[in-house]
Amino acid sequence: MYPYEFDEIRAVIDKTDTMHGLVAEMECREMTEEEWLTQFHQAAVMYVEIQYALLSLDINVKVI
Structure with a gap:
C-alpha cells in the first residue's frame, strides 16, 4: 500500500x-x-480551499 492519500489528491x-x-x-x-x-x-x-487542501496533504517527495 502506498503511504499517500490518493482520494484526497484526486479531490484536490x-x-x-x-x-x-x-x-x-x-x-x-x-x-x-x-x-x-x-x-x-x-x-x-475554490483557490483558497485548494491551497488549504494541499497544505494538509502529507506527501514526502525524494529527489534522486
Missing part, C-alpha cells in the same frame, strides 16, 4: 479542474458584471 485535482473551468468560462462567455463577480468569488474561494 477535481476541485482544481472545476476552478479552471470557471475561470475559462469567465474569459470566454459574455457576462453581466454581477455574474462575473459571483463567478470570480467562487473561483477565488
Whole structure:
C-alpha cells in the first residue's frame, strides 16, 4: 500500500479542474458584471480551499 492519500489528491485535482473551468468560462462567455463577480468569488474561494487542501496533504517527495 502506498503511504499517500490518493482520494484526497484526486479531490484536490477535481476541485482544481472545476476552478479552471470557471475561470475559462469567465474569459470566454459574455457576462453581466454581477455574474462575473459571483463567478470570480467562487473561483477565488475554490483557490483558497485548494491551497488549504494541499497544505494538509502529507506527501514526502525524494529527489534522486
